[in-house]
Amino acid sequence: MIDLYWTVIPVLLVYYYAAHPLAQFDRWRSKLVIALTWVWSIRLTHNYFRRENWQWGAREDWRFTDMRRQYVDKPLNIWDFVAALVCLCGVVTAYFADTQLHDFVTRNHKLKELGKPMVPNLDRGLWRYSRHPNYFGEQLWWWGLVVFAWSLGHGWTFVGALVNSICLAYVTVLVEQRMLKQEYRADAYRLYQKTTSACVPWFKSSAVAVKDKHT
Incomplete structure (x- = not known):
């Protein structure tokens, strides 16, 4: 599939970026690059068809054939069902977490329009047990x-999921820093951080909450 489309995909991409409303570039440099991309594409496409006796998709590149032979094909087993359950739980968790967050944000927008105090923090539903249940659900999918x-x-292949998790952990830090910069919710969010699991859903640390209130 790569060989069939790789020779034309870059042409589509340069036109996409050139036509993007937020694109900023020198018009003549853009035209030059697009023209050169066309030359590259025509050369590579011609070479592909010449090599394949002017047939399209009739033969697979030998390198991909060798790669495919390296992969093991086993009958469906219990681990496939475990994997499917983990993926499904991830999608469902992320969906409900995102929906609860959307409803919370929408409600706060309405309160702001009415000139009423906004709710400082979402700590209901899945968000009662995790500060980032939507991220947790997303990670379940990849793992x-x-x-x-x-x-x-x-x-x-765990390397890919691990890198994904590390990147999301960094994003989580940025999100929480942003929350703490908003004055109307900073105190509530600090308490939320002390009582609620960062990612994996877990019971609230009520002892910390009580201690924080007394201090």
């Missing part, structure tokens, strides 16, 4: 895919 791969002997 579920790792279980699929692991059951086929390709556990090394």
